[in-house]
Amino acid sequence: MSPKPIQSEQSAASRAGRALFVALLAGAAIAVARAADEQPIDRGSTVRPATVFDFPDRSGKPLGQLPPNAPLEVYERQRLWLRVKPPAGLAGPAGWVQLMDMRMGFGVAPALAPAAAAPARAAPVPAADPGMFASFSRSVSGLLAGFQSRPSSYAGSNATIGIRGLTGAELNASSPNWQALAEVERYAMPPQQAQLFANAGGLVPQHILYPTSPAPAPAAQTSPFERPSPFGGRPR
């Protein structure tokens, strides 16, 4: 038997390997390029010391710890997990943090508007470690500025009341607006139309019972949803 075919196969395997390697390199390059272009989908800051994981689960490998009030840019969300990076110019680990450890901003488009645009309003949290997160205050002001820069009146509405600071006293003193009630009652939606709306949005109903107690035991033997409702309603 001639060894040639074998050499040929080896050669083919080698070529395939090289091709794969090149492809992987190219893929990695594209991924790097994409990462460089990646735009945050949201912004927020930690509310307490938060662990950064390499994977969106507490079983993931911890990559580092963030202090409270660390500003972060969010690039991806998986339910209660956010893939985050520190904003440009700030050091800190990048990876996955839990949503529960965060307070979130108001979208990203106008979020980093000049801090001067934000009215003098108390920032919701004190400034963080000035060394590592020196620009935190500016970042939070930016978060708020994005929301505050939006218009505060509504198209088609001639309402001038209630623009700011609706209070309990105002509610107590208000007179019934029957015309407004009649107007909003006209928008009531028949169930059939709601069903069509749900279908169009891909909403698939699920069978879930109410949870059983205000503070479910963490190590329940059976599913906590398979017992009677504590809310008084009949389980579905």
Next chain:
Amino acid sequence: MKPASFLRTAFFMFAGFAAPGHALDLGGMLQNLDVNKVVATGQKLSAATQEMPVDEEIGLGRELAARILGAAPPLADPAVQAYVNQVGRWLTLHTERPDLPWHFAVAATDDVGAFATPGGSVILTAGLLRLMRDENELAGVLAHEIAHVVHKHHVRAIMKRARAQLATELATELAAQYVAKNPLVTQALLGAGMSLYGSGLDQGDEYAADRAGMVIAARAGYDPTGLVYLLTTLDSLGVGDARMQLLSATHPPTRSRIDALAALADQLAGYTGSLQDGGRFAHIQESLLR
């Protein structure tokens, strides 16, 4: 609400504080009132329903909704109103009370808040709608309000407050009056209701509505963590923000609400929602900002 619709409630309420469990010595103040008859009727009604009858609940809720709209009028945007009604009505179909005359409204105010009144009226502020990122968050808020209605949090709180108020006022002013015909009953219910919207429900009811709302949203095919995400946004606004004034005065601290939902969110991990809204939420928000 038709005055007549308060009659049964009045009997029921009076029975509530005249019955032995709520012993109240009205003494000679009620000498002309046929207490036995009223109590007997009230107990009969009470035994039959244990609750305010549904038609009265709806009537009371409409009165209260009209007053809330008197302070915060509806947004004049049919597309926004119809959209919120579609999301809300779909959610109600996954509750124990799908047959109430549910309707949803967006109020034209920058304030951040939402109100539910008995019988199925839900009012959401434009200020809150503008803070949301997607329909999952809207579903989370509406489901929280729907949970208040489904579990009758407001009705029970109003009845409790009105009973306490009537006990005092009847003793001093109503001695010889036939209780159900007295306008104080109507006033007590409405007054208790409106004061409730300024002071808030029991905090336990708010936590319960958060939890039940997450389940209702998940049942309807939404991502139940939408409510949590929105709460983390409200946490950024903080209690010092004027737009949060009423919400802060009437709800537990936002951070406590978030933390209280952690365990349930984990339990609902299998329900990620199936929403593919095709841009409809973004379209509605754009129309809010025009």
